[in-house]
Amino acid sequence: MNQTNFVHESYAQRIWRxxxxxxxxxxxxWTILVLFAVAALAPFLAxxxxxxxxxxGRVTFPIFPSLEPIEWRFLLYVPLAGLAWLxxxxxxxxxxxxxxxxxxxxxxIEVWLVFHHVVNDPTNDRDRPAAFxxxxxxxxxxxxxxxxxxxxxxxxxxxxxxxxxxxxAARMLHGARTSLSIGFVAQSIALSIGVTLGSLAGYYRxxxxxxxxxxxxxxxxxxxxLLILVAVSxxxxxxxxxxxxxxxxxxxxxxxxxLVRGEFLRLSGLPFTLAAQAIGAGDxxxxxxxxxxxxxxxxxxxxxxxVASTILLESSLSFLGFGMQAPTPSWGDILGESxxxxxxxxxxxxxxxxxxxxTIMSYNFVGEGLRDAVDPxxxxx
Amino acid sequence: xxxxxxRRILLLxxxxxxxxxxxxxxxxxxxxxxxxxxxxxxxNGSRAMTAEQxxxxxxxxxxxxxxxxxxxxxIGRLTRLDLGDSWVDHRSVVAKIGERIGLxxxxxxxxxxxxxxxxxxxxxxxxxxxxxxxxxxxSFTVFVLYSIPSFAAALLLILLVAGGDYLNLLPMYGxxxxxxxxxxxxxxxxxxxxxxxxxxxxxTYGSLSYISRYxxxxxxxxxxxxxxxxxxxxxxxxxxxxLHHALRNALIxxxxxxxxxxxxxxxxxxxxxEIFSLPGMGxxxxxxLEARDNPTIMGITVFVSILTLLGxxxxxxxxxxxxxxxxxx
Amino acid sequence: xPESTDAxxxxxxxxxxxxxxxxxxLGGVFRHKVGEVKAVDxxxxxxxxxxxxxxxxESSSGKTxxxxxxxxxxxxxxxxxxxxxxxxxxxxxxxxxPYRKKIQIIFQDPYNSLNPRLSIFEIIGEALxxxxxxxxxxxxxxxxxxxxxxxxxxxxxxxxxxxEFSGGQRQRIGIARxxxxxxxxxxxxxxxxxxxxxxxxxxxxLLQDLQEELGLTYLFIAHDLAVVEHIxxxxxxxxxxxxxxxxxxxxxxxxxxxxxxxxxxxxxxxx
Ligand SMILES: Nc1ncnc2c1ncn2[C@@H]1O[C@H](COP(=O)(O)OP(=O)(O)OP(=O)(O)O)[C@@H](O)[C@H]1O
Ligand SMILES: [Mg+2]
Numbered sequence: 001m002n003q004t005n006f007v008h009e010s011y012a013q014r015i016w017r018x019x020x021x022x023x024x025x026x027x028x029x030w031t032i033l034v035l036f037a038v039a040a041l042a043p044f045l046a047x048x049x050x051x052x053x054x055x056x057g058r059v060t061f062p063i064f065p066s067l068e069p070i071e072w073r074f075l076l077y078v079p080l081a082g083l084a085w086l087x088x089x090x091x092x093x094x095x096x097x098x099x100x101x102x103x104x105x106x107x108x109i110e111v112w113l114v115f116h117h118v119v120n121d122p123t124n125d126r127d128r129p130a131a132f133x134x135x136x137x138x139x140x141x142x143x144x145x146x147x148x149x150x151x152x153x154x155x156x157x158x159x160x161x162x163x164x165x166x167x168x169a170a171r172m173l174h175g176a177r178t179s180l181s182i183g184f185v186a187q188s189i190a191l192s193i194g195v196t197l198g199s200l201a202g203y204y205r206x207x208x209x210x211x212x213x214x215x216x217x218x219x220x221x222x223x224x225x226l227l228i229l230v231a232v233s234x235x236x237x238x239x240x241x242x243x244x245x246x247x248x249x250x251x252x253x254x255x256x257x258x259l260v261r262g263e264f265l266r267l268s269g270l271p272f273t274l275a276a277q278a279i280g281a282g283d284x285x286x287x288x289x290x291x292x293x294x295x296x297x298x299x300x301x302x303x304x305x306x307v308a309s310t311i312l313l314e315s316s317l318s319f320l321g322f323g324m325q326a327p328t329p330s331w332g333d334i335l336g337e338s339x340x341x342x343x344x345x346x347x348x349x350x351x352x353x354x355x356x357x358x359t360i361m362s363y364n365f366v367g368e369g370l371r372d373a374v375d376p377x378x379x380x381x
Numbered sequence: 382x383x384x385x386x387x388r389r390i391l392l393l394x395x396x397x398x399x400x401x402x403x404x405x406x407x408x409x410x411x412x413x414x415x416x417x418x419x420x421x422x423x424x425n426g427s428r429a430m431t432a433e434q435x436x437x438x439x440x441x442x443x444x445x446x447x448x449x450x451x452x453x454x455x456i457g458r459l460t461r462l463d464l465g466d467s468w469v470d471h472r473s474v475v476a477k478i479g480e481r482i483g484l485x486x487x488x489x490x491x492x493x494x495x496x497x498x499x500x501x502x503x504x505x506x507x508x509x510x511x512x513x514x515x516x517x518x519x520s521f522t523v524f525v526l527y528s529i530p531s532f533a534a535a536l537l538l539i540l541l542v543a544g545g546d547y548l549n550l551l552p553m554y555g556x557x558x559x560x561x562x563x564x565x566x567x568x569x570x571x572x573x574x575x576x577x578x579x580x581x582x583x584x585t586y587g588s589l590s591y592i593s594r595y596x597x598x599x600x601x602x603x604x605x606x607x608x609x610x611x612x613x614x615x616x617x618x619x620x621x622x623x624l625h626h627a628l629r630n631a632l633i634x635x636x637x638x639x640x641x642x643x644x645x646x647x648x649x650x651x652x653x654x655e656i657f658s659l660p661g662m663g664x665x666x667x668x669x670l671e672a673r674d675n676p677t678i679m680g681i682t683v684f685v686s687i688l689t690l691l692g693x694x695x696x697x698x699x700x701x702x703x704x705x706x707x708x709x710x
Numbered sequence: 711x712p713e714s715t716d717a718x719x720x721x722x723x724x725x726x727x728x729x730x731x732x733x734x735x736l737g738g739v740f741r742h743k744v745g746e747v748k749a750v751d752x753x754x755x756x757x758x759x760x761x762x763x764x765x766x767x768e769s770s771s772g773k774t775x776x777x778x779x780x781x782x783x784x785x786x787x788x789x790x791x792x793x794x795x796x797x798x799x800x801x802x803x804x805x806x807x808p809y810r811k812k813i814q815i816i817f818q819d820p821y822n823s824l825n826p827r828l829s830i831f832e833i834i835g836e837a838l839x840x841x842x843x844x845x846x847x848x849x850x851x852x853x854x855x856x857x858x859x860x861x862x863x864x865x866x867x868x869x870x871x872x873x874e875f876s877g878g879q880r881q882r883i884g885i886a887r888x889x890x891x892x893x894x895x896x897x898x899x900x901x902x903x904x905x906x907x908x909x910x911x912x913x914x915x916l917l918q919d920l921q922e923e924l925g926l927t928y929l930f931i932a933h934d935l936a937v938v939e940h941i942x943x944x945x946x947x948x949x950x951x952x953x954x955x956x957x958x959x960x961x962x963x964x965x966x967x968x969x970x971x972x973x974x975x976x977x978x979x980x981x
Contacts, residue, residue, distance in 0.1 A: 225648035353533030
């Protein structure tokens with residue numbers, strides 16, 4: 001009866017402990033965090049305006065007036081992350097509520113993106129004389145014609161320039177915002193649809209299940225890229241980022257729905273669910289408090305893999321020229337532009353390709369690590 | 382078994398109706414068509430659409446009728462394999478798909494075949510050497526491959542081996558060289574193979590990594606089963622245990638996932654054919670999308686989705702036929 | 711003690727009449743009903759207030775199904791269940807709600823009957839949350855701690871999670887959860903079958919003590935007669951969805967009437 005040898009930890013803590021023990025997964029998570037940090041700080045990392053400029057006896061910060069209000073969006077993540085860290089115990093004591101809350105906040109921030117665009121501002125501080133100036137790491141704006149076209153990588157342009165002389169490094173840094181946001185928001189849309197329909201089918205069975213299964217089968221018959229291409233090209237006039245996110249989300253929810261349905265079928269027959277029903281808990285309570293938290297692990301795993309495949313889909317779309325409208329850069333756009341010049345300008349394809357690869361790989365590593373942590377039986381090592 | 386088959390085939394009907402209804406409504410309700418229906422010819426409706434095209438469009442999707450009648454008529458034509466005429470060259474969509482399908486099918490077919498031929502041994506070796514360096518190396522490589530976008534790989538391969546600044550081993554575009562008509566039969570074939578190497582590689586490695594990961598898990602599961610332990614305990618040679626007993630059981634699920642790879646391969650073909658200028662169905666799709674050739678777009682979509690549906694059906698049937706343990710009453 | 715179930719009795723708290731629960735067997739091309747499993751087939755019995763009725767039978771004889779039908783986790787196909795003189799089997803889910811405070815259930819499998827994501831306080835306190843919304847969290851904590859004491863667990867177990875407990879302890883938690891709403895009637899669905907023999911006796915004794923202290927009525931389900939004989943006043947023997955013998959515990963043990971009962975008895979080790 002001695003219980004002292006049990007570690008006293010909640011489910012979330014257990015998952016986290018197992019997850020941290022996997023080096024690939026841990027490094028994947030770090031990479032993603034760094035990518036998000038880069039995305040958040042993009043206007044400070046790549047900007048044609050000086051951060052600090054001392055001239056004529058005056059100290060100015062030209063970078064701040066140059067920022068569009070929307071540029072601050074990603075900076076909201078800094079206080080958000082701080083708050084999440086402060087209240088981490090409370091958030092993870094109730095993993096479902098915590099996750100939903102965080103997800104909702106992030107989506108709220110991301111949805112602003114509908115209005116996001118980088119303004120072409122011809123002024124720059126590079127050539128202006130000053131007693132002292134501190135330029136950002138990459139002293140170019142992603143949309144300005146900074147130098148000669150097709151310059152190979154050099155100290156001035158670490159990733160070279162494109163066909164109109166724009167700095168690739170600056171475009172990549174800003175492009176991180178687009179690529180990461182789309183992956184995240186589109187997958188959240190897919191997740192919401194998948195979880196809702198999957199729960200309905202798995203919990204109520206009978207005719208909702210039959211109807212939803214048919215719908216899943218119908219959706220699965222369309223190759224995802226094809227359906228998205230058709231939707232994007234037919235409804236071209238609404239071709240903005242939010243629309244792309246919505247289309248990707250609306251066409252890729254079936255895997256999640258299948259998974260959630262299976263989990264619900266399994267969990268809704270278990271005695272603890274019956275016990276809750278016997279106590280008089282309503283359907284909503286049983287689903288939200290008893291079934292969903294137990295399905296959260298697999299959902300999170302599938303969601304992580306889903307983000308990876310969504311980023312891939314978005315970059316395919318942009319590559320084919322069906323993504324966002326320029327000048328909002330995304331990694332897929334830069335790659336797509338490179339097609340015409342591939343026989344000599346390798347840097348146009350290499351850097352964005354590498355960025356996409358690293359991002360997708362990191363998400364996949366995190367997904368693998370989470371899967372092993374959630375269900376040690378699946379650990380195949 | 383027979384009942385299962387009948388049931389499975391009957392279930393195709395609602396799915397088919399769903400697929401066709403979805404595509405039909407998608408194209409019919411597209412903003413361009415709504416503008417056209419109002420006769421106003423909005424920004425989208427008027428663009429690049431002649432009066433003749435407008436007529437054809439109204440007729441094809443019954444824009445002047447209520448949706449149900451229009452859908453019923455459209456389905457009626459569909460069963461007679463009439464998908465309308467292309468707006469670009471006024472040829473029937475079915476004929477256009479017909480002349481393109483061969484190339485795409487051979488691309489996807491060879492990609493699938495090579496994937497299986499490479500992936501199964503890889504997966505099996507990784508499973509046998511579980512946890513060892515071999516397993517880790519294979520798993521890691523496969524994992525990296527799985528994460529490389531096919532278009533990035535295609536561009537880099539072109540750059541490296543097909544006439545970029547580096548090697549010039551393989552042709553960059555097309556199905557054959559310009560002077561292919563003057564070649565002898567074998568020369569022609571060799572030329573064609575050379576042109577296909579890069580596209581097939583780009584289309585293959587994604588499926589390959591997916592299948593080999595799947596094969597590894599499937600093999601590990603088979604190796605953990607009781608009858609394998611019994612076979613080992615009986616002192617059968619390890620090779621025989623693995624090849625004869627475990628692999629045979631692991632193969633069933635591996636083979637049936639080919640159906641899941643179909644839509645993936647077709648998505649991949651759209652990109653790969655576009656990059657390598659191969660006149661397959663993917664390129665036709667892409668060209669039609671750019672030209673807003675709605676009849677062709679819808680034709681291809683319906684065609685591909687029905688093909689996928691048949692793939693799923695085949696996989697299900699195969700599963701029942703191959704696996705003696707599964708009995709559907 | 712009445713000799714048979716249909717003899718009129720002074721104070722039956724639960725009355726089951728001609729209860730049938732059939733599960734459809736789906737099949738054929740359209741997954742329609744091609745047959746039925748008669749899990750419970752025309753069963754009638756009564757349970758007297760403050761007593762324990764044992765329900766025994768082999769696996770899949772329909773015991774759990776009866777228990778679940780009483781607490782409305784399974785819809786009966788036919789027949790009536792009356793509680794305190796009122797027919798409850800035809801009430802709507804909302805109208806049945808007050809009865810969820812009076813009738814509770816303890817499950818067979820201690821490993822799956824507690825939600826692994828909730829702490830013990832949350833598991834036991836949930837019933838209080840639902841039925842006594844006016845209670846403050848502090849009140850709830852006090853009440854849950856009191857319940858833990860009642861079932862022989864410690865107060866500092868409150869914030870632990872189910873995986874930190876042994877099977878016997880989990881079953882005690884399950885009992886505490888059932889007791890949270892002050893029920894009158896407990897369906898105990900093989901509460902000890904999954905436990906070690908030594909722990910079995912502890913749990914049975916706990917249930918007996920609780921019955922005495924709180925005046926509970928039990929429908930005690932088990933698959934062997936030994937456990938039931940010890941705790942029950944009256945025993946129902948079930949086979950294939952039907953009740954084949956109903957008699958007082960001594961009568962069953964001393965003088966079994968039905969072949970099936972004898973078969974079950976022969977499996978019981980004589981002590
Ligand atoms: N939800 C259900 N759907 C279909 N059949 C069911 C369902 N629940 C129970 N059955 C069937 O009803 C019969 C009686 O099952 P029940 O669980 O009541 O038996 P039991 O006496 O409790 O057995 P055990 O001692 O194993 O717990 C069994 O044949 C079972 O397969
Ligand atoms: Mg039972």
